[in-house]
Amino acid sequence: MATSKPKSLTIRSYQVGFGDCFLLTFHYPGTNKDRHVLVDFGSTGQPKGVPKDLMLKVAEDIKKQCNGKLHAVVATHRHKDHISGFATNKKGTASGDVIASCKPDVVLQPWTEHPKARVDATQAPNGMTTNKAFVAALGNMHAISAAILTEAQRRKSLSKTLKREITFLGDDNLSNASAVENLMQMGKKNFYLNFGSKSGLERVLPGVKTTVLGPPTLKQSSEIKIQRSKDEDEFWMFQALANQFVLKPEARIFRRAKTYATSPAYTRWFLKRMSSIRGEQLLGIVRALDKVMNNTSLILLFEVNGKKLLFPGDAQIENWSYALSKPEIRRLLSRVNVYKVGHHGSRNATPKTLWNGFKNRSKKKTDKTRLKSFMSTMTGKHGKSQSSTEVPRKTLVTALETESELFTTQTIKGKGNISLVCEFKL
Amino acid sequence: MTVPPLRTRKLTIIAQDPSVKINGKILRTQVEIPAEELQSGPWGYRVHTVDFDSSTSTLYQPLKYPSLKDGVDGDPFKGARDAKLLSDPTFHAQNTYAIVMRILARFEFALGRRVSWHFDSHQIKVAPHAFADANAFYSERDQALLFGYFPGRKGMVYCCLSHDIVAHETTHALLDGLRERYTDPSSPEQAAFHEGFADIVALLSVFSLPGIVETLIDISAPRRDRSRIDKKLLTIKELRKSMLLGLAEEMGQELPAIRGNVLRRSVELVPSRDYIKRTEFEEPHRRGEILVAAVINAFLSVWVKRLEALGQVAPGALDRGRVVEEGASVADYLLTMVIRALDYAPPVNLEFCDFLSAILTSDREINPNDSKYQFRDTLRKSFISYGIKPRSPGTPSDPGIWLGPEGAISNDRIHFESLQRDPDEVFRFIWDNRGAFKFFENAYSRVLSVRPCLRIGPDGFALRETVAEYMQILEMQAGELKKQKNLGITVPDDMPDDQEIRITGGGTLIFDEYGKLKFHIENRLDDGDRQSQRLEYLWGYGYYRNPASFRNFASLHRQRATSLTSFSREDW
Numbered sequence: 001m002a003t004s005k006p007k008s009l010t011i012r013s014y015q016v017g018f019g020d021c022f023l024l025t026f027h028y029p030g031t032n033k034d035r036h037v038l039v040d041f042g043s044t045g046q047p048k049g050v051p052k053d054l055m056l057k058v059a060e061d062i063k064k065q066c067n068g069k070l071h072a073v074v075a076t077h078r079h080k081d082h083i084s085g086f087a088t089n090k091k092g093t094a095s096g097d098v099i100a101s102c103k104p105d106v107v108l109q110p111w112t113e114h115p116k117a118r119v120d121a122t123q124a125p126n127g128m129t130t131n132k133a134f135v136a137a138l139g140n141m142h143a144i145s146a147a148i149l150t151e152a153q154r155r156k157s158l159s160k161t162l163k164r165e166i167t168f169l170g171d172d173n174l175s176n177a178s179a180v181e182n183l184m185q186m187g188k189k190n191f192y193l194n195f196g197s198k199s200g201l202e203r204v205l206p207g208v209k210t211t212v213l214g215p216p217t218l219k220q221s222s223e224i225k226i227q228r229s230k231d232e233d234e235f236w237m238f239q240a241l242a243n244q245f246v247l248k249p250e251a252r253i254f255r256r257a258k259t260y261a262t263s264p265a266y267t268r269w270f271l272k273r274m275s276s277i278r279g280e281q282l283l284g285i286v287r288a289l290d291k292v293m294n295n296t297s298l299i300l301l302f303e304v305n306g307k308k309l310l311f312p313g314d315a316q317i318e319n320w321s322y323a324l325s326k327p328e329i330r331r332l333l334s335r336v337n338v339y340k341v342g343h344h345g346s347r348n349a350t351p352k353t354l355w356n357g358f359k360n361r362s363k364k365k366t367d368k369t370r371l372k373s374f375m376s377t378m379t380g381k382h383g384k385s386q387s388s389t390e391v392p393r394k395t396l397v398t399a400l401e402t403e404s405e406l407f408t409t410q411t412i413k414g415k416g417n418i419s420l421v422c423e424f425k426l
Numbered sequence: 427m428t429v430p431p432l433r434t435r436k437l438t439i440i441a442q443d444p445s446v447k448i449n450g451k452i453l454r455t456q457v458e459i460p461a462e463e464l465q466s467g468p469w470g471y472r473v474h475t476v477d478f479d480s481s482t483s484t485l486y487q488p489l490k491y492p493s494l495k496d497g498v499d500g501d502p503f504k505g506a507r508d509a510k511l512l513s514d515p516t517f518h519a520q521n522t523y524a525i526v527m528r529i530l531a532r533f534e535f536a537l538g539r540r541v542s543w544h545f546d547s548h549q550i551k552v553a554p555h556a557f558a559d560a561n562a563f564y565s566e567r568d569q570a571l572l573f574g575y576f577p578g579r580k581g582m583v584y585c586c587l588s589h590d591i592v593a594h595e596t597t598h599a600l601l602d603g604l605r606e607r608y609t610d611p612s613s614p615e616q617a618a619f620h621e622g623f624a625d626i627v628a629l630l631s632v633f634s635l636p637g638i639v640e641t642l643i644d645i646s647a648p649r650r651d652r653s654r655i656d657k658k659l660l661t662i663k664e665l666r667k668s669m670l671l672g673l674a675e676e677m678g679q680e681l682p683a684i685r686g687n688v689l690r691r692s693v694e695l696v697p698s699r700d701y702i703k704r705t706e707f708e709e710p711h712r713r714g715e716i717l718v719a720a721v722i723n724a725f726l727s728v729w730v731k732r733l734e735a736l737g738q739v740a741p742g743a744l745d746r747g748r749v750v751e752e753g754a755s756v757a758d759y760l761l762t763m764v765i766r767a768l769d770y771a772p773p774v775n776l777e778f779c780d781f782l783s784a785i786l787t788s789d790r791e792i793n794p795n796d797s798k799y800q801f802r803d804t805l806r807k808s809f810i811s812y813g814i815k816p817r818s819p820g821t822p823s824d825p826g827i828w829l830g831p832e833g834a835i836s837n838d839r840i841h842f843e844s845l846q847r848d849p850d851e852v853f854r855f856i857w858d859n860r861g862a863f864k865f866f867e868n869a870y871s872r873v874l875s876v877r878p879c880l881r882i883g884p885d886g887f888a889l890r891e892t893v894a895e896y897m898q899i900l901e902m903q904a905g906e907l908k909k910q911k912n913l914g915i916t917v918p919d920d921m922p923d924d925q926e927i928r929i930t931g932g933g934t935l936i937f938d939e940y941g942k943l944k945f946h947i948e949n950r951l952d953d954g955d956r957q958s959q960r961l962e963y964l965w966g967y968g969y970y971r972n973p974a975s976f977r978n979f980a981s982l983h984r985q986r987a988t989s990l991t992s993f994s995r996e997d998w
Contacts, residue, residue: 231987235988238578238583239559242560242575242576242577243558245558245576251481251482252482253479253555253582254486254513257487257514258486258487259484259486260486260487267476267478270551270570271478273568273570274553274556274557274570274572275483277480277556277565277572278480278481281561284980284984288988292988320996347997348997350998352995352997352998354996395998396998399998
């Protein structure tokens with residue numbers, strides 16, 4: 001067992017298209033003393049030219065690089081682009097089976113994934129503890145996504161762009177039972193974390209201090225904001241019921257009422273407008289729930305020999321707010337050396353307060369302490385530049401390129417090449 | 427001999443929503459609205475109901491209304507069973523139509539003139555079952571009010587059957603018609619005003635129905651005695667705690683999912699001057715709650731004050747009927763006050779402090795003597811207790827009211843007759859007086875509206891006024907703006923010099939019955955401090971990245987329901 005501190009670190013950013021998959025290998029002095037931490041493994045869209053079984057190839061490479069033994073698996077949140085690779089199949093040959101065969105000692109997930117927090121998603125949040133109601137709301141969001149995906153496919157009047165965006169977000173927010181199950185079972189021990197809790201990596205990564213900076217619990221959030229109301233959880237429950245209702249055969253609310261077989265001419269302009277409003281509504285709902293899911297992301301800060309590595313998943317400002325409200329945390333974050341770019345470089349997952357606080361940002365390429373940033377992304381998959389929602393966001397990429405050394409999975413080229421490897425001293 | 431046509435008609439509506447019941451039956455009422463010969467829909471001169479469900483692509487057939495000629499009652503749902511009201515889509519259409527018309531009539535009564543929609547049509551379209559969604563909103567682009575429905579715990583929940591939701595959305599549409607620039611990106615308070623004002627009108631409209639006030643009293647003071655109520659239950663604290671919160675719980679038990687429980691949130695927001703300074707309240711929907719709380723607080727204070735003047739029917743007891751009557755009439759008066767104030771509010775960049783001065787001034791014009799129930803003093807104190815001071819210092823006897831215009835205003839070349847309706851004539855007045863108004867010279871100006879209005883003055887005589895709005899626009903790049911030292915506007919540090927910026931200002935001109943300028947209520951284009959704050963806010967919250975989304979009520983309401991924000995200072 002490694003007893004001293006790691007001397008260096010290798011970060012492997014895998015090509016998973018639009019998704020995250022990072023293998024962190026901490027090199028301890030001596031032979032065969034490496035420790036491997038897999039942070040996320042999911043994808044929701046892959047670039048042209050990659051092998052069809054890309055995820056399996058990535059899993060096999062992870063197994064090879066860690067010599068068949070993972071010490072920890074981190075699943076920052078339950079979005080498909082972060083956990084789909086953990087899914088298994090009956091034959092035991094899927095990418096998730098390969099990862100499970102690496103027998104991780106610990107699996108880290110946010111508190112919202114705790115099996116005890118789970119409830120029947122259709123159950124009303126009334127009378128439940130707030131945490132359970134919130135987790136129930138997350139369950140409802142999966143149900144909404146599934147229903148909206150079906151409705152979007154059925155609707156002929158939807159524009160191509162609208163359909164594409166709804167499908168992308170809806171798909172990412174589907175529940176992934178197989179991956180969730182696998183994450184629950186593959187590790188010797190599971191930890192469900194929130195701001196300030198022990199990470200569970202203390203024994204696994206000696207000499208590495210891991211601080212959990214997010215997500216906050218609902219109680220913690222209420223310290224900086226008026227307490228979450230039950231109305232919000234109810235909204236998601238009723239929305240789920242509404243979206244599911246529409247899909248039922250004979251979903252009409254007034255079955256006995258007389259209807260028009262052909263709409264009268266004077267109503268047609270308005271009916272056309274209303275059909276387009278429906279499409280916009282569907283997109284608005286999936287966008288909103290995508291944001292809630294992102295904000296359940298685990299935010300981890302690793303510290304070794306004064307070097308700091310920040311892995312925030314897809315956390316957005318609502319998640320970050322609690323950590324950033326604390327001056328001591330802002331001080332700690334100001335010295336970050338390695339930053340995994342939040343949410344594939346989207347406009348709202350690298351809070352400006354966080355970025356502006358990084359003291360190691362530097363325009364000088366020769367600067368030895370210059371910030372290193374790692375981004376896993378795929379251009380053209382999500383958002384539109386006309387509405388400044390393109391991912392990765394142009395202005396953020398410019399800042400990352402000019403003020404840090406940027407490693408992006410978009411530079412992975414060449415046949416058979418599926419990862420970007422970066423090793424540095426700690 | 428012919429019978430003169432009726433001016434009003436009565437239609438049955440659900441008083442608040444199906445969950446507010448009395449003796450196990452849905453509380454309903456007949457509301458009085460302008461009479462008209464309806465086409466099937468109901469399709470009237472201002473409202474066209476089209477019952478299309480876009481989720482299932484179903485267009486329901488409307489009910490045919492009988493002609494009102496020869497004294498026909500014309501209310502097809504008078505005395506109908508509860509089950510009928512809930513299950514008949516044509517009643518839902520009537521309920522929505524009647525509430526929209528009631529609110530419209532309420533606005534026209536308060537302002538003394540017709541109120542137009544902002545879009546290019548005389549009739550707003552209303553879809554009572556627009557989609558299966560926990561949402562309802564006004565869409566200017568679609569010229570429509572859209573109400574969703576969703577399966578609740580005890581059956582389907584219909585937004586169109588909720589009085590406060592229909593009134594809220596109608597108010598958005600009316601406000602947009604009266605003050606078209608209030609949906610412009612400006613300060614957080616302007617965005618908050620649309621939401622807050624719509625909530626205030628909705629709540630006061632509900633409270634002004636005596637049936638609702640009666641139920642409200644029954645909730646906290648069960649009827650041991652049909653005619654009396656214990657005076658101890660009629661303090662501000664008690665009314666706030668038991669009655670309003672009680673009603674908040676009773677009201678549409680599943681409807682809070684739409685946009686939170688407005689009443690509960692405003693009642694729970696006890697007076698404090700700190701809210702207005704907190705970042706959390708920079709969110710428009712949260713900030714709007716401060717405005718609602720200030721008005722609801724004033725409503726309770728005046729109600730209690732009026733009850734103090736009532737004689738006791740027994741030791742420590744008041745007449746229940748009178749208590750109800752006083753509550754409904756206070757709500758009704760306050761509703762008129764807040765609507766009338768819109769004419770006295772600046773047309774652009776509105777802030778709560780402007781609105782307070784507008785209420786105080788407009789009410790003083792109609793009702794100079796406020797000593798009896800002290801509506802104005804109570805409202806002013808209530809607003810101040812939430813950190814909102816009137817914009818204008820006012821006079822020692824009437825603190826907070828707008829003051830008359832300064833300088834030598836010229837009417838020399840103006841034709842009074844045209845001034846009452848012609849935007850070009852009003853523009854000429856503005857142009858001729860640009861020196862007296864000390865306008866920033868290089869801005870583009872235009873008149874937004876000219877509206878003659880007729881009110882009944884304190885002496886019982888008709889009071890003719892003309893209300894005109896103008897706005898000024900200055901467009902330049904950030905770099906150029908920095909050089910305009912006389913404007914005194916600070917450009918955010920990280921804003922690029924080539925960023926195109928639009929600065930707006932404007933004023934409301936109120937002319938008296940002789941065409942003399944009585945008030946000039948302005949938010950100036952060259953108000954450096956306020957313009958700098960607005961620019962900082964809009965830049966910080968991403969307006970310049972995605973301007974279109976700042977005007978969308980559909981997403982604003984969803985954000986309100988989910989407590990999510992679309993715009994953050996932290997975004998790229």
